[in-house]
Amino acid sequence: MSLLTLTPTNKESLFFPNKAISKLNFSGLADIIRKKNENYSNEDIIQAYNAGRIDFDFENRFNCSIKILFERERQTDLKICDYILKNFKNRILMITHNHPSSYILIELANQVLEKLGYSTLKKMKVKLNDVNLPYSPYIFDTYAYKNYGYTFSNDDPNVFITDFDEIISSFQPADDLLREYIQNFFN
DSSP states (O other): OOHHHHOOSSOOOOOOOSOSSOOHHHHTHHHHHHHHHTTOOHHHHHHHHHTTOSOOOHHHHHHHHHHHHHHHHTTOSOOOHHHHHHHTTTSOOBSSSSOBOHHHHHHHHHHHHHHTTOOOOOSEEEOTTTTOOOOOTTSSOHHHHHHHTOOOOOOOSSEEETTHHHHHHHOOOTHHHHHHHHHHHHO
């Protein structure tokens, strides 16, 4: 049975979060450009990154994203913002800066099922990216961990991520990505 065959004729609107978590590629760009304009070398910028001296403006970016998402959700019947606020520190909710993980998709599927009068999904065993969206092992850098206080775990009572340990171990330090990014962007 497909959810499409169960959907009533009045279609629901649905929005996904736009940058609920940080990804390195553009989050510190303004500060990096300023440092380049002040004649910092690529190595100086990488050292500043490693020492925690790049301003990624986490709080402002996160609050802006949440505000936009709440505003978009005012026009929808499906809501995800409260779920994100409740779970973003202990669940891997995004697999890139704008691709949701299975946690988000299951939460949304359960909302659809409830609206249609069906039982919700329970005791599921899934991969973090069961729908095979593009994925980045660089999604969580040391800045994001420090700023947000992530404590990712696999203890959700209804969703067990079968590849959780593999995903956690695949996270890569972002300084190699930063080095490549700076060299490609500024050279």
